[in-house]
Amino acid sequence: MVERSATAGPPARTRPGGPAAIGAAYDFVDRHRVAIAILFLIVLPWLTPYKALAVNILIYGLFAMGFNLIYGYAGMLSFGHAALFGLGAYGCGIPIAKFGIPWFLALPTGVAVAGLAAVAIGWFATRSRGIYFAMVTLALSQVVYYIVFQMVWLTGGEDGLRGVSVPALDIFGLELSLLDPTAKYYLILIAVALALWLFSRILQSPFGAVLEAIRENEKRAAACGYDVNRTRWAAFILSGLFSGLAGALYAIHLSIVPIETLHYFTSAEVLMMTLLGGMGTFFGPFVGALVYILLQDVVTVVTVHWQLVVGILFVVLILFFPRGIWGSLLHWLRP
Amino acid sequence: MSTAPILAAEGIGKRFGGFRALSDVSVAFEPGSLTSIIGPNGAGKSTFFNVLSGAFPPSEGRVRYEGRDITGLPQHRFAHLGIAKSFQITNLFPQLSALENVRIAGQAMRSRFDMWTKRETIAELLDRAEALLELVGLAARRHEIAENLAHGEQRSLEIAVALACDPRLLLLDEPTAGMSPEEARAMMDLILKLNEERTVVLVEHRMKLVMGISSRIIVLHHGQLLAEGSPDAIRSHDEVRRVYLGQTV
Numbered sequence A: 001m002v003e004r005s006a007t008a009g010p011p012a013r014t015r016p017g018g019p020a021a022i023g024a025a026y027d028f029v030d031r032h033r034v035a036i037a038i039l040f041l042i043v044l045p046w047l048t049p050y051k052a053l054a055v056n057i058l059i060y061g062l063f064a065m066g067f068n069l070i071y072g073y074a075g076m077l078s079f080g081h082a083a084l085f086g087l088g089a090y091g092c093g094i095p096i097a098k099f100g101i102p103w104f105l106a107l108p109t110g111v112a113v114a115g116l117a118a119v120a121i122g123w124f125a126t127r128s129r130g131i132y133f134a135m136v137t138l139a140l141s142q143v144v145y146y147i148v149f150q151m152v153w154l155t156g157g158e159d160g161l162r163g164v165s166v167p168a169l170d171i172f173g174l175e176l177s178l179l180d181p182t183a184k185y186y187l188i189l190i191a192v193a194l195a196l197w198l199f200s201r202i203l204q205s206p207f208g209a210v211l212e213a214i215r216e217n218e219k220r221a222a223a224c225g226y227d228v229n230r231t232r233w234a235a236f237i238l239s240g241l242f243s244g245l246a247g248a249l250y251a252i253h254l255s256i257v258p259i260e261t262l263h264y265f266t267s268a269e270v271l272m273m274t275l276l277g278g279m280g281t282f283f284g285p286f287v288g289a290l291v292y293i294l295l296q297d298v299v300t301v302v303t304v305h306w307q308l309v310v311g312i313l314f315v316v317l318i319l320f321f322p323r324g325i326w327g328s329l330l331h332w333l334r335p
Numbered sequence B: 001m002s003t004a005p006i007l008a009a010e011g012i013g014k015r016f017g018g019f020r021a022l023s024d025v026s027v028a029f030e031p032g033s034l035t036s037i038i039g040p041n042g043a044g045k046s047t048f049f050n051v052l053s054g055a056f057p058p059s060e061g062r063v064r065y066e067g068r069d070i071t072g073l074p075q076h077r078f079a080h081l082g083i084a085k086s087f088q089i090t091n092l093f094p095q096l097s098a099l100e101n102v103r104i105a106g107q108a109m110r111s112r113f114d115m116w117t118k119r120e121t122i123a124e125l126l127d128r129a130e131a132l133l134e135l136v137g138l139a140a141r142r143h144e145i146a147e148n149l150a151h152g153e154q155r156s157l158e159i160a161v162a163l164a165c166d167p168r169l170l171l172l173d174e175p176t177a178g179m180s181p182e183e184a185r186a187m188m189d190l191i192l193k194l195n196e197e198r199t200v201v202l203v204e205h206r207m208k209l210v211m212g213i214s215s216r217i218i219v220l221h222h223g224q225l226l227a228e229g230s231p232d233a234i235r236s237h238d239e240v241r242r243v244y245l246g247q248t249v
């Protein structure tokens, strides 16, 4: 669950003056990051106040992981990822609600719609850098918001898309009710687990190495022969696919698609979750989603001004743990 | 008898806003040669180097490589054409290990969008990176991250990174910048060795350093071509002696 796979690094270093056990633990966590992440997510619903909250953590964690691919691993701050998450949700919800298409076709449709949007948005955005990149992604996501907002006949507009009902899944003759929150959680976890495994695989691939190189030194990467903009574009599309999957699962989870999924506040939320957990770490986004959603849940009970309270707590946490919660932990354990 | 040049600059000029850094520089580089571009600080050597290596296009003139016009080609295409460079200011992947620096540079020649293979299973890339580190004398430091290497080691790593694409033409901008005299001499020996298999263009402002190893010298001054010729011809060139006044040429 570390930013870089240990492949090109030293075998096992020992921390000077520190117990070798910590280094060993670190290496163990690094090597088995996918399995450990999945194990954690398997027990998660038994640790949260109620099951629906765990589903939210799972889905937002996946969304933040997709976001982290370009933000943490490739150094591009997108402020428009709500468009990819939201289009994944609508792309999955509309076929179900309006055309009665089964979930197992609607889900990949949502992912594909988000992927196509990422192709288009990324094509424009990856030509710019830094704050301009953030602005282009924000502007384009606002365009998506207003289009969906206006197309009331298809999307439900302001009221959101209703009737995304998938009451039960029929998996090889096995009937599983989605009305049972526990069953729903574990079904969604199957998709998330696959995504985690795929994500880890991508990070370990030659392409993952190129992303690291570009984040480290764009100029040197170009001189080595990498087309930097095309690589950034490819990463943006991948990120869009993961975000879209999260959105599609969200539609099935809620049975509706609120227009807020496309709102720029959602883009800000995924950024906050990633920062809270630790940008550029494998499991940080899930930790961030967990902390953010739990905080929100607890604070909402106390005050309607939960955004203010969570905002202040966020600032304080980031001031003291600029690497994020999981990122700081890893840094501290790092041999 | 003359062979076709591997690289040719034709009437290169470069303006930065109102400032003219280069004017009408034309030179050709023979295959297999080791050419040094010298000149005092601010002469326009790096500007010329950047035009040759594709960092930015010239304001006027053309660059030809193996007869083909490469003026204004995007930077990433150069490595695939067989042109590699090292920078005057150390330009590495600071948080990556020395080994990964070279491995990732070599990977650009074969796997740029492979999202599936595990990178450590591509053995020939690792083997090649190890061999290049060995060549520049960094084998023992392979697992150190680039940022933690000593300055001289970083300069050597730059060379290994540049060599990773197996270039036919190697462009080096002051590879000895900031090095001790012993380190600089070792670097010159290495460059001479690299020249056995490829064409080398070397930028250097310390004239003495390159006199012994270069087959030809090009002198830039105030953005213009002041002189070109064999080291002996340059040594006895009146204008060059004046520019380098007070130094033993």
Ligand SMILES: Nc1ncnc2c1ncn2[C@@H]1O[C@H](COP(=O)(O)OP(=O)(O)OP(=O)(O)O)[C@@H](O)[C@H]1O
Binding pocket: B016, B019, B021, B039, B040, B041, B042, B043, B044, B045, B046, B047, B048, B088, B205
């Ligand atoms: N990007 C730029 N914008 C404006 N002026 C520049 C730029 N790059 C270089 N110059 C100017 O062009 C002139 C030539 O610079 P250049 O870096 O090519 O010199 P050099 O011969 O490499 O010198 P040195 O030996 O110090 O490396 C200098 O006066 C420099 O200030």
Ligand SMILES: [Mg+2]
Binding pocket: B045, B046, B047, B088
């Ligand atoms: Mg220079």
